[in-house]
Amino acid sequence: MKQVITLLALALFFSCQNSAQTKKQKAKVLDAKPIEVPLENGLAKAYFASGCFWCVEAVYESVKGVKESISGYSGGHTKRPTYEASNTGRTGHAEAVEIIYDPKVVSFETLVDVYFASQNPTQVNGQGPDKGSQYRSIIFYQNDEQKAIILKKKEALAKQLDAEIAAEVYPFQKFWIAEDYHQNFERLHPDHPYIRRISIPRLNRFKAKFPKELLKTAH
Template structure:
């Protein structure tokens, strides 16, 4: 009986990577719909959740964050299999996904809630992120505006924001901003 239940559970809930290989990384770079759609296409990423981070307020909402009424940024929290994709590879995608030298936000979305930030959870992540930023800076003429910030808390966005690009392919913002940004980052629609 236990074997049968285990087999059924395995079929219904297959293991994606070993638990010890799964990591989380949090990125802010403009609209979270765009960033989520980009990271969902990265091999080795097992999940991407749109949400809010980098601020002080508890339980922020889309209306609060989007209007600039909080100190949070729209962000994406990525779960990835470290055996299949490294933090450096995820950072490469991040840098390619937007102009990190624009301190106003990520076009066409400007404001503090659309800022470019990288969040680290420990000293090793900070070291990797800082080195990645420094390496990119050597190739650019303008200074990188992206901040490297200690991760505190991630608040998932409302359910209707999750998988937004996939579920709303005919939305004008998706067609005119999200899809072109996805393609410019090197992924197919």
């Protein structure tokens, strides 16, 4: 009996240590100074996490002014995360997308509108059937102007829905590109069961509610 109690005490001790360590690591990420990504050939970059990156990639590529949407990982405390590692929830990373866009055609503000219009904004740690911290909602800001835009829209949506909005707001630090087989997954695998059952319906729900003049005729 003593041995069992000792083992339980040790398990609790290390569990508390791990929890404290995770909180410290997250605090360090949240307190970091945001990194601003410079324009390249007139194109800007923005970063969002909103459930499965296959879904989010397809949503953003349906928007005018978006040149490319790349799947990857961001928001965590480890280097070079992999799909398998991030799926454990221990790296702190969420599945995210890097949006390469023309700021003369589409603004960061509109990209934030796309973000909130393409998800269930009140679902915590996931979207639809995908649940876990690796699927949590995060909007990344690169400067004070972007942060102000995000917080203003988040507050307005909370009032509109009379509910707490799940999206976290992080200073952008680093985007890790996901494995090649994740890129353009919806476009390359339209008959995949997940794409047919989850991604395409999510994309269609977004397109049905978003202003048509801001959408491409095809993506």
